[in-house]
Amino acid sequence: MTTASTDIERKPAVTALRHKDLLGIVDLTAEEIALILDTAEAMKEVGTRPIKKVPALRGKTVVNLFYEPSTRTRTSFEIAEKRLSADTLNIAIGTSSVVKGETLADTALNLEAMAPDMIVLRHSSSGACHLLSRICRSAIINAGDGMHEHPTQALLDAFTIRERKKQLKGLKVAIIGDLLHSRVLRSNIQLLTKMGAQVWVCGPPTLIPTDIRRFGVTATSSVDEAVTDADVVMLLRIQLERMEGAYFPSLREYFRVFGMTEARLRQAKSDVMIMHPGPMNRGVEIASEVADGPYSVILDQVANGVAVRMAVLYLLAGGAEHEEAA
Amino acid sequence: MKKLLKGGRVIDPANGIDGVHDVLIDGDRIARVGRDLPVNGATIVEVPTGFVVCPGFIDMHVHLREPGQEHKETVSTGTASAVAGGFTAVACMPNTSPVNDNANVTSLILAKAAEAGQARVYPIGAVSKGSKGELLADIAELKEAGCVAITDDGHPVATALLLRRALEYAGMFGMPVIEHCEDQSLKGDGVAHEGFHAASLGLRGIPGAAEALGAERGILLSELTGSAFHVAHMSARASLRAVRKGKENGVRVTCEVAPHHFTLTDEALAVPIPYDTNTKMNPPLREVADRDAMLAGIADGTVDVIATDHAPHHYDEKNVEFDRAPFGIVGLETAISLALDRLVHAGLIRLPRLVELMSTNPARILRVPGGSLAEGAPADITIIAPDLRVRVQAAAMRSRSKNTPFDGWELRGGVAATVVGGRTLFVNPDASVGI
DSSP states (O other), X not given: OOOOOHHHHHSOSOSSOSSSSBOOGGGOOHHHHHHHHHHHHHHHHHTTSSSOOOOTTTTOEEEEEESSOOSHHHHHHHHHHHHTTOEEEEEETTSSGGGGTOOHHHHHHHHHHTOOSEEEEEESSTTHHHHHHHHOSSXXXXXXXXXXXXXXXXXXXXXXXXXXXXXXXXXXXXXXXXOTTOHHHHHHHHHHHHTTOEEEEEOOGGGSOTTGGGGTOEEESOHHHHHTTOSEEEEOOOOGGGGTTTSSSOHXXXXXXXXXXXXXXXXXXXXXXXXXXXXXXXXXXXXXXXHTSTTBOHHXXXXXXXXXXXXXXXXXXXXXXXXXXX | OEEEEESOEEEEGGGTEEEEOEEEEETTEEEEEETTOOOTTOEEEEOOTTOEEEEOEEEEEEOOOTTTOTTTOOHHHHHHHHHHTTEEEEEEOSOSSSOSOSHHHHHHHHHHHHHHTSSXXXXXXXXXXXXXXXXXXXXXXXXXXXXXXXXXXXXXXXXXXXXXXXXXXXXXXXXXXXEOOOOHHHHTTOOEESSHHHHHHTOOEEOHHHXXXXXXXXXXXXXXXXXXXXXXXOOOHHHHHHHHHHHHTTOOEEEEEOHHHHHOOGGGGTSSSTTOGGGOOSSOOOOHHHHHHHHHHHHHTOOOEEOOOBOOOOHHHHSSOGGGSOSOOOOTTTHHHHXXXXXXXXXXXXXXXXXXXXXXXXXHHHTOSOSOXXXXXXXXXXXXXXXXXXXXXXXXXXXXXXXXXXXTOEEEEEEEEEEETTEEEEEOGGGOOOO
């Protein structure tokens, strides 16, 4: 594994991905990440055309298998698939045989029998995509597994940062919120550290994973410390039910100690970017003035999500090689 | 009918024996151990040089699953697995369905064991009715039916008060209380050791402190009551510290460690197969410092017993998402090889200490026959081939379940033969003894 440099970010040393699946950022090299981001730039251009469609995935079948409710990610994948001319179908929990007690492995094998090319899986259990990967020929794309990874989110975050800052290397990125339960955090740590960013993570000690320093990040419970001179501030969603686990006393108190306000943000760099993977809790992890303010790129993240997912789908389908064959 | 075992190194720590001796078996009993015993019409069995003749190994922590979960294991398949793993006796946990909290269940298990005619079975009864943690089970009845200890294994005894009462009451019959040490609030819905690897894989953690709190509680109550307390499947260094301190203070505490806890660490969650459900057990595979503490405890004598926590589960039950899979792995058929490879050949302990850990001490703690080759003792003998090259093959195991993380492992040392009550029940074709 090589460490990232500006050169690598700009001139991909590789033209294809090594793995058949995208299970996590942990499996990608810096070169592969750069390749996906560069490919996404071309894909973004497709979205600006009057006819937003290319034939890259024509004749490919993509199954979106969602065991958890999701609006943003599922919609984003579906739009990406359609723009690439794939045949897509969506399976959501509650409308499938999951409610009849079928195991994940059996559901996957049944889908496999119908020979899809890719399965996009969102599941509440960490490692669910690894289970599918072991039993399926189809390419598995992780759309979020439990508390483990959400690789396309980290990729779209990186794409959004790179659009503004030109490169990731050397940036101070502060990630603040529920670190313990966050798959967005785990993917972002992997990606940002591989690309040479300085990652700071911040939250109450109750919500910081064990041994987090071994991931190569700086951990703190001081928001001021995390935000000072930051190039990017990323807020993570705080879930109401965490109060029941006694992780913190109340949403009100969380906002008092950790909420991102304009006053706190003044300590960051003057061109700081405010990011949030959504869905946001206004007035809990982020003040509305910040979410809607001039530094916010939250809707850019959503827009870029389509381009990044197009890039991932395209590259896993074989990229240019596949297009030539077709 | 008499058999004379000649040429093996006999190790019997209970009688201070370690050397090349003959062992004379008369029917189902040991008749004599000594040098150059007269043949007197006995069938001579030549034990190959380098093989070791020991009192039969006893696994004091096994889940035989019968009654109620026969798709995982039965008394018959479990005891066949035991003899194939070199164990002449097993003690089976009461978390069957129904729970072994009364003489009917105990008698059923013993009847099945007699019918199977493989390893001896010593049932362990429940502490509380239904293992629900409310009322004490009928412990005198369990004892009379054949139970040798009590436990609510699978869970800790629900309250400190009930554990105290169980210690006091069972102490009257000289039965130890075996405890699955765990503070359940601290364990929460954890599925893996709380450490770097669980954090990295996004698995909910179980800290070592959850186990140590349970161990500390039991040790304090053992001190209070003066009754024998046994820490099951110990995995955390803080628990070992508690046991060591308890022993120094004269508390009647003993403990066991499972082979997976002295062999593997939580790194196995990620490598070689990420989220392999055969690395999911409770207590979980812990971090390097804990694993090393278990090794140190085995070497310095703090650990009394190696027990497998043999926990068979059907393939279908394990072929699910990691957090939905049941805890536990099979252990009977890999224990001796792991112990020889990781403890003896690693230079941590010598063979006599291994025999103490796997035979002498479990017999002493459970107060069951065996653990000794004294004249008149049952002819329960384990013959080991310390240098045999063994390749673990899950598919070839006699257990009904194959849930092991050790499939394909190559280890040095294995079982040569297993003799129960004078009957040879297992001979390893790779290490043949003409017994």
